[in-house]
Amino acid sequence: MNGLIRFIQTLDYMRIVLGICIVVDGYPLIFFFRETLRLAPGSTAFTAAALAGGLVMMIPFTIFRRLYRPNVPMLWMSVAFLLLCIFYMYVYMGDPGFKDYTKDMIYYAYIFIFLFLLINVPNDIIRVFIPVVILFTLISNLGLVYSLLTNPTWAIGQRATITLGDSDDGSGNPHAFSRNAFMGIIACAMWALRPQTNILFRLLAIFSGILSLAILVLTQTRSSILSLAIAVALFMFYHVRPAQVRSAIRGIFRPVPIITIFLGFVGILFFFRRYAVVYEVLFGYVSAFAEKNLENVYALLGLKAKGVAYKASLDASAANRSISATFFSNVLVGHIYMLVLGFGYKFLYLDIPIMEALTNQGILGFILFAGVNGIVLYNSVRIIRTNPNPLSTFLAYFYMLILVTLFTNGRPYEISFWFPLALMVRFIGVEHLFPAYLSDKPAPTPTDEYIVVPNGQAT
Template sequence: MKNILRLLQDLDYIRIVIGICILVDGYPLIFFFRETLRLAPGSTVFTAAVFAFGLILMVPFTILRRLYRPHMTMLWLGVGFLLFCVLYMCVYVGEGGFNEFGKDTVYYIYIFVFLFLLINIPNDILRVFVPVIVIFTLVSNLGLIYSLLTNPSWAVGMRASITIGGSDEASGNPHAFSRNAFMGVVACAIWLLSSETSVIFRLLAFFAGVINIAILVLTQTRSAIVALIVAVIFFVYYNVRPTQVRQTVRRLMTPIPLIIMAVGFIGLLFLMRRFNDAYSILYGYFVNFVERNMENVYAILGLNAAGTTYQATLDDSSANRSVSALFFNNVIEGHAHMLILGYGYKYLYLDVPILESLTNQGILGIGLFGGLNAVIMYHVLSAMRRNPNPMSVFLAYFYMLVLVQLFTNGRPYDISFWFPLGLMIRFMGVDHLFPAYLVNRPADASSELLVVTPNPA
């Protein structure tokens, strides 16, 4: 009976985590159902309905009866910035070309409802959090693969994404799929390295991890690749010690590991010959990715493109950030006083969120938005160092993608930022409040709840 009750409880937690996944990483599946299966091509109403469904799934049975404490400093900084955005939106509506008041209002409603539901969600969801992420990202990747195989306008060499409302490659959004793949890589690594994961689920995590890495290569998004490199560096720094390396090398030099490595190497050679086309495709994507980024390096240095006599040029995204940097430099030199209050809500799209929070919303804007991310980063590094529980570790490494994107693409108002930031506000830096059975090391659970209403039942 006890096992049945625990199973039912886990199923309820799975429902909640699926709802969270829909909000944080729902675009790949939304694009699949909306565009590939043609349920509602190009419909923003369909997207809003799916997000609403995700919020409904997040509603716990204990809503309003039990509230859990988020990180209060993060909460006040985050809510403060959002309210500041709403104020600027109301003041600057109709100015600077901003005329999407209704659309942005809906976005802010979703964000605030998401934050409210998070403080109602029990900490016990961490029992199923990582496995659900693995399955959810795997399903999303399979949807993308099916879409690519059935899309006659897509060809090898193009960036992997689902086209939106047309057959043009540029109409897709590869960043949504690279985020999904990045989340999948992190979750698969955590599940694979966990001592509690069974052999079958380790194989599933390995299989899903390989697909995630392949999708990451196919999408060719710099921010996700850079974030993965940064995450690996932090993982090695906090988890790999010289003594561990020496012990591992000694163990690998024994007969049985050497035989296994030899068999694995032979198997890899066989797979490369058997699936030579797939290998060639991934290798071609890798080479193209490196050449495209080296072109930007040559352009910055004022050199000629490799093997040519003409000067290298920046790609569109890099050129846009170059223009943004020039605009900011002109503001600093001749209009620095405008940074006190900022130019106004969505005055200019800089494609650098942390910079846009300053130019558009002034000192208070960057103080709130930058301060929130600084506090999050502090607790992210703490979670990487302490490894308190699988969910906190996942969020810590997932934040590396958010951190890179703060300086590379998007806007500080985007829901693609605020749903992940909402998770950080709710779960990062508060693992000491979790009950002892949820953490990797004993913790004091005496102050877990912010509000507890006694329930005689």
């Protein structure tokens, strides 16, 4: 009977986590159903309904009866910043042509509802969170693959995305798919390296992780690739010791590893000789990605990229951020007093959220927005070092993507920022409040300095 009750509870927790995934990472699946399956092409109402469905799925049976403590300083700073944005929208508008009051208020309502529901969500979702994320990101990735294979306008070399609306030029939002891939890589790596993971689920995690990595490469989003590099560097710094590296190097120069490496190398060569098109695709994506980024470097340095007659130029996104930086420097030189209150709500799209929070919402907006992110960053680094539980560890690595996008993409009031930040407000920095059985800390083992005493008996 107890086993049946636990099974039903597990299914209920999985329902809640699925709702969270739809809200935080639902766009890839929404675009798949909306555009690829043609259920509602170009419909924002369909997107809003799908996100609302995710919120409904999150509602626990204990709603209003049991609340859980979030990170209180982060909660109040987040609420204050969002209320400040709403106040600016109605009182201090920076864009005189702005008319999307209803649309933006719906976004803010979704954020506040999500925050409230998270405070009602039980801590026990921690034990099913990572498996649900792996399955959700895998299905989303497979949906993208199906969309690319059935899209006659997409060709090898283009960024992997689902075409939105009736456009035939491959337009879409690759950042949504790169975020999904990034989440998949982090979740799969955590579960594949977890000693308790079942062998079948470990193989599924490895397969899903490889697919997510391939999708990340195909989307060609620099922010996600940089975020993954930062996440890997932090993992190596905190969890790979010099002694482990030396031991691994010594272990390589043994007969079995040498033979395995040799056979693997021969197998890869044979595979690429048999399927040369795969090598050409991978080489093409890597070279195109490197060329595009080197072009931006050449342009920033004022160098020539292709001979004396051709001067390198920035791509659209890099050029926009360069213009934003120039605008901000001009404000600092001649109009610094405007930063006290800011230029007003959505005065200018800078494509650098942390800078836009200061420029449009003034010093108070910058302190609140930067403060929330500063607290998350501090706790994320601590969590990466200690690995207290699967959910907190996942969010800590996931924040590396949010951290990079603070300086590279979006606006400070977008739901793409605030849905993940709301999740971190609920679960980051409060690990000490979780039950012990949700912790990833291994049980103490007998050593020369510490002896485990069963049943509280003295030694």
